Amino acid sequence: MESIRGRLTIWYATALILSIAVFAVVLYFARRSATYQDLDRRIQSEADLTAGILVESYRARGALVEKDTAGRPVLTSEVAAVLEVVPDYLLVTSRDGRLLFGSPDARSLGFAQFEQLNALVRGGATSTPGRYRLTPNGPTLHYVIRPAGEAGGQIGAVFAGADTRSAELQIEQLLLTIVIAFFVGVVPAILVGGWIAGRALEPVDRIITEVREITDGRSLHRRLVVPLERDELSRLAETLNQMMTRLERSFAALRRFTADASHELKTPLTVVRAGVERAITRPETPQETLAPLEETLQEVNRMTELLDSLLTLARADEGRAELHREPVDLRDIIAEAGETGELLAEQAGVGIEIRMPPEPVVVSVDRSRMRQLALNLIENAVKYTPRGGQVSVELAGSDGRAVFSVADTGIGIAPGDLPHVFDRFWRADSARTRTSERAGTGLGLAISKWIAEAHGGTIDVQSRPGRGTTFTVGLPRV
Amino acid sequence: MKILVVEDDKTVGEYVRRGLDEAGYHVDLVGDGDEGLRRASGRGAGYDMMVLDLRLPKLSGIDVLRTLRDRGVGVPVLVLTAQDSVDFKVQALRMGADDYVTKPFAFEELLARVEALGRRPKAIAPPTLKVNGLVLDTGSREVTRDGKRIELTPKEYAVLEYLMRHQGRVMSRTLITEYAWDYHFDPGTNIVDVVITRLRKKIDHAKEPKLIHTVRGVGYVVRA
Numbered sequence: 001m002e003s004i005r006g007r008l009t010i011w012y013a014t015a016l017i018l019s020i021a022v023f024a025v026v027l028y029f030a031r032r033s034a035t036y037q038d039l040d041r042r043i044q045s046e047a048d049l050t051a052g053i054l055v056e057s058y059r060a061r062g063a064l065v066e067k068d069t070a071g072r073p074v075l076t077s078e079v080a081a082v083l084e085v086v087p088d089y090l091l092v093t094s095r096d097g098r099l100l101f102g103s104p105d106a107r108s109l110g111f112a113q114f115e116q117l118n119a120l121v122r123g124g125a126t127s128t129p130g131r132y133r134l135t136p137n138g139p140t141l142h143y144v145i146r147p148a149g150e151a152g153g154q155i156g157a158v159f160a161g162a163d164t165r166s167a168e169l170q171i172e173q174l175l176l177t178i179v180i181a182f183f184v185g186v187v188p189a190i191l192v193g194g195w196i197a198g199r200a201l202e203p204v205d206r207i208i209t210e211v212r213e214i215t216d217g218r219s220l221h222r223r224l225v226v227p228l229e230r231d232e233l234s235r236l237a238e239t240l241n242q243m244m245t246r247l248e249r250s251f252a253a254l255r256r257f258t259a260d261a262s263h264e265l266k267t268p269l270t271v272v273r274a275g276v277e278r279a280i281t282r283p284e285t286p287q288e289t290l291a292p293l294e295e296t297l298q299e300v301n302r303m304t305e306l307l308d309s310l311l312t313l314a315r316a317d318e319g320r321a322e323l324h325r326e327p328v329d330l331r332d333i334i335a336e337a338g339e340t341g342e343l344l345a346e347q348a349g350v351g352i353e354i355r356m357p358p359e360p361v362v363v364s365v366d367r368s369r370m371r372q373l374a375l376n377l378i379e380n381a382v383k384y385t386p387r388g389g390q391v392s393v394e395l396a397g398s399d400g401r402a403v404f405s406v407a408d409t410g411i412g413i414a415p416g417d418l419p420h421v422f423d424r425f426w427r428a429d430s431a432r433t434r435t436s437e438r439a440g441t442g443l444g445l446a447i448s449k450w451i452a453e454a455h456g457g458t459i460d461v462q463s464r465p466g467r468g469t470t471f472t473v474g475l476p477r478v
Numbered sequence: 479m480k481i482l483v484v485e486d487d488k489t490v491g492e493y494v495r496r497g498l499d500e501a502g503y504h505v506d507l508v509g510d511g512d513e514g515l516r517r518a519s520g521r522g523a524g525y526d527m528m529v530l531d532l533r534l535p536k537l538s539g540i541d542v543l544r545t546l547r548d549r550g551v552g553v554p555v556l557v558l559t560a561q562d563s564v565d566f567k568v569q570a571l572r573m574g575a576d577d578y579v580t581k582p583f584a585f586e587e588l589l590a591r592v593e594a595l596g597r598r599p600k601a602i603a604p605p606t607l608k609v610n611g612l613v614l615d616t617g618s619r620e621v622t623r624d625g626k627r628i629e630l631t632p633k634e635y636a637v638l639e640y641l642m643r644h645q646g647r648v649m650s651r652t653l654i655t656e657y658a659w660d661y662h663f664d665p666g667t668n669i670v671d672v673v674i675t676r677l678r679k680k681i682d683h684a685k686e687p688k689l690i691h692t693v694r695g696v697g698y699v700v701r702a
Contacts (some may be wrong), residue, residue, distance in 0.1 A: 258620070260560065263533055266560035274493035277585055280650050291695035294650040300650060304582055321620065339633050340659070343672045357701035 005060070005201050009194040016189055024178045031174050035167045039142050040129040043145045045144040046086055047160035052091070053082055055382040059149040063392075065100060065154050089117065089141065091159040092148075097122045100155070113138045121145060123160045131164075136457065139163040159229040203233045211240060258314045265307055273300045276440045285464065309443040323454055324368040330370070330475075332403055334395050337374035340392065344379060347388035350408075356393075361397035363475050365455055373451040376444045377406040378473050384412035402477055407470040413463040421461055422449040479596060480524060483507045484514030484542065485531040485558065494529060497585045498592065511537025515608040516544075519551050527596055529588075531558045532570070540573055547574035554595045558583070584656045586640075610691055610702040612681060614642050628680050633658050637673045638681075641700040650697040666693070674698055 057079045058064055068074045072096060075083070080101055083090065090103035099118060113134040118353040120132060125147045133140040143161030195316060207224060213220045223244065224237040278292045279285050315322070338354040381391045389409040395405045413421060420426045425442040448471075452459040457475040481503050485491035488509070489528045493557055506525075508514050511534040518528055532539035543555060556569050557578040567578055577591050607614040611624040622626045630638065636658035641649055651670045658673070676692060682688045691699050 020683045262560045267490075267533075270560075271487055271489045271525070274490045274585075278493050279494065279654070280653065281585075281644070281647060283647055285702065287693065290648060290650070290693065290697075294652060294696045297650060297652045298598040301656070336632065339631055340669070343633065343669050347669065347672045 003199045004204075005194065007206075008197040008201075009383060010181070010191065012193040012197070013190040015291070016193070017186060020186060020285065024182065025425070026179065028171075028175060032171050035170050035231065036142070036164075038142075039162055039167050042428075043088065043129065043142060043160040043162045046088060046090065046162075046366070047144045047158050050083060050086060050090060050092065050147055050158045050160065051148045051151075054079065054148055054151040054155050057082075057466040058154065062152070063154075064151060065094065073098060073100060088163070089161040091121055091157070093115060093121050093156040093159070095153060095156040097156060109134070112136070117159070117161070121157055122222065122287050125157060132161075135384075139165060154299065176294060180375045201229060204236075207233070207237060207240065215247075218246060222252055239396050242330075253313060253389075258311055261307070262311060266304070269300055269304055269307070273297070276300065279296065305450050306443070309447055312447060313443065316454065319345050323369060325364045325366055325455075327362050328370065330363055330365075330397075330404065331356050332396055333367065333370050333374055338369060338393055339377050340375060341378035341382060341391065344382045345391060348382050348385070350382055350385045351390040352382070353392045354391070355392070356395045357397055359397070361395060361400050361402045361477075363455075364478055366451075366474065368455075373473065376448045377473070380427065380444065381406045381408040381410065381471075389468075397477065399423070400477055401477045403472060405470055405472040407468060412465040412467055412469050414465050418461060418463060421445055422459070479526045480504045480506070480594070481527045482514065482518055482523075482525045483529045484511065484534060484539070485529070486510060486516075486534050487531075489619065490531075493556055493585070493684075494588065496591065498529075501589055502590075502591070510535045511539065511542045515542045515545055518546055518553060519549050525553055527592065528553050528555045529558065529592070530575075532553050533560070539629045540570070540581060542573060543570075555589055556588075556595055584653065586653070586657055594696060607639070607645070609645050609689055609700055611640055611688065612642070612700075614639055623681055630680065634673055634677055634680075637670065638677055638700075644700075646699065646701045648699045649691045652697075654697060669675075670697070 029463045054064060059075075060076075063074060063384040064079055065073045065152050066076045070311070072105050074080070075092060080470050083105065084100055086103060087105070088103065089106045089109075090101070091099060091106055092168075095391070099121075103112075106114065109117070114136075116132075116134050120130075120143065124414075125143070125145045126143075129141065129144050131142055140163070144163055145157060146158045146160070148158050208374075210222075213219060214224075223257040226241070227234045276293050276297045280290060280297060309424050319352045334354065334356060339414075341352050343352070361388040378391070378393060381393075385391055385408040392405075392407045394403075394405050394407075425444045426445070449459050451474050452475070455475055457473060460472045460474075461469065462472075463469040479502075481498055483491060483498070483505055485507065485591055486509050488625055491507045491509065497504045498505045504519065512621065513536075514528075514530065514534070515537060517523055518525060529541060530539050534542070537545075545558070546553070546555070554576045555574065557575040558581060559570065559578055560581045560679065561567075570578055576595055579586075579588050579591055605617045607616065610698045615621075618641065621630055621635065621638065637654055640657045640671060649666055651662050654670045658670075663666060674692075678688075678690055683692055687702055688702055689702065691701065693699055
């Protein structure tokens with residue numbers, strides 16, 4: 001889960017489900033055991049009642065047993081009539097185990113099941129209630145067997161048993177209720193929980209949105225609305241506001257510095273340049289002073305370029321990236337940079353190949369920035385390719401993208417250095433460049449990256465040491 | 479054609495004044511905004527153009543520009559600025575500037591802007607440059623030597639044009655690079671040498687007299 005809201009909801013739901021489950025399990029087993037206890041008490045009292053009736057009858061009349069028409073011993077009809085009203089399964093046996101009485105429920109059993117009851121009774125008295133399932137397909141019984149010796153020795157045992165069906169039904173009913181209550185209760189509770197978490201965190205979401213809008217670089221004067229309630233959120237908003245005040249101040253300082261640096265550094269450069277250029281172009285200047293003047297001019301230009309690059313990056317950092325966009329056929333730009341590349345390559349003894357599609361590749365770009373980007377990459381490729389190597393420049397326009405790549409067979413970049421090539425002032429190990437050349441400002445690739453990204457594009461580098469490097473620029477098409 | 483240059487730095491001001499003077503303009507130079515405004519809006523001032531630095535003592539360039547436009551003075555204004563950000567340039571243009579040049583600038587660039595603003599490039603830049611039998615037509619960009627056409631790439635053409643425009647004068651490699659590559663391109667190598675080698679093959683090969691000459695350690699000159 002990616003949000004605190006989601007996590008809170010999950011934790012809350014888990015805790016809720018666990019506690020309800022524990023409650024349900026306890027309730028279920030407690031009810032179940034109570035239901036069976038009720039059942040057992042009932043059969044116990046039935047057995048006691050029956051035994052009591054038999055003892056009372058014996059004391060009143062003496063004889064409890066008579067012979068039926070088939071000559072089998074049975075309880076006398078008066079006693080039997082009294083016992084008829086006792087519900088459930090009731091059996092009374094003689095001391096020698098013969099059946100004297102069966103209640104209506106018992107009599108309604110099939111022969112096989114009835115015999116199983118008889119077998120249970122002959123098994124003797126039980127101290128605790130037993131459980132037995134009559135087969136086949138008979139009811140499951142809880143039963144007690146009670147000796148009834150007080151009745152003049154005529155009675156062996158009293159068996160009382162009850163079908164567990166009604167108890168089971170009650171328990172099933174309870175289970176069903178629990179399950180229904182669970183879903184009816186828990187699902188809405190989770191939904192409500194999620195909603196509450198969302199509501200509680202909603203101000204945080206709002207702060208996130210506001211901060212994002214403010215920190216795009218142009219709206220730093222804005223501040224968050226501090227909630228009236230003095231809680232964590234209002235303290236968070238206040239802290240963020242303080243941070244933004246400091247950010248705004250430092251950005252303003254940077255902006256001032258950028259503007260001041262422009263003037264304070266460029267004005268003397270202009271003065272130096274003006275003097276040197278005048279001297280260099282004056283016909284009467286002696287030739288031997290021309291060389292140092294030319295060197296000075298070159299140095300002035302390097303400083304100017306470095307200054308321009310620094311100011312460009314400073315502004316880019318501030319989010320004030322300025323582009324003068326217009327529809328441009330990239331082929332024109334590549335062709336122009338390509339010609340310069342050919343001149344550089346010729347001097348460096350490097351082959352160069354430029355491939356472009358026959359149809360125009362129109363993109364909306366800042367022409368001079370794009371020219372700078374193309375020239376940077378081509379110049380770099382030639383610079384880091386040894387004599388005899390090859391540089392390939394390729395432009396391709398697919399549906400939504402224009403792709404411009406510069407590949408060389410040069411010295412390549414070590415894998416450890418690759419992530420840093422677009423860093424400011426990063427430079428490959430200086431030993432690798434041709435020693436006759438001066439290194440650049442170290443800002444070329446940083447600027448190139450800014451140019452590509454400011455146009456909504458990408459710049460990537462692939463390299464293998466000793467095999468070569470490929471820079472690829474992708475630009476969205478209009 | 480009269481041009482008023484308002485620039486507080488004496489070296490830069492003098493450099494612009496002399497350069498424009500040499501290019502055939504009549505130039506007045508003043509050192510602060512008040513004076514610049516007074517001279518530009520004065521009766522019978524009759525300036526055809528104004529070159530205005532934006533950071534001036536007393537009255538800033540932007541204020542001079544705004545006041546001038548408020549007074550209905552429509553003289554074309556070329557702004558000199560050290561700020562090269564787009565929004566700043568846009569602001570200057572909105573204030574009524576006609577064009578701008580970013581400091582530090584090559585004089586060639588300033589001259590080109592002045593020519594474009596003055597709408598009279600023909601007198602200063604003759605359409606056809608000639609050195610001996612070598613002819614360069616700046617309109618059609620055609621180059622011939624002794625009547626035979628020579629095919630040049632854009633950079634070769636730019637370098638040759640620059641040298642022929644200043645024929646007889648030594649042009650340094652840096653100046654040539656600036657002109658042909660329109661921004662501060664520093665290839666860290668003498669790319670101009672390569673272009674010159676190619677130009678020599680096309681122009682001077684098996685021909686007399688040689689027209690392109692090397693000035694060791696400095697640059698090149700075109701002369702008969």
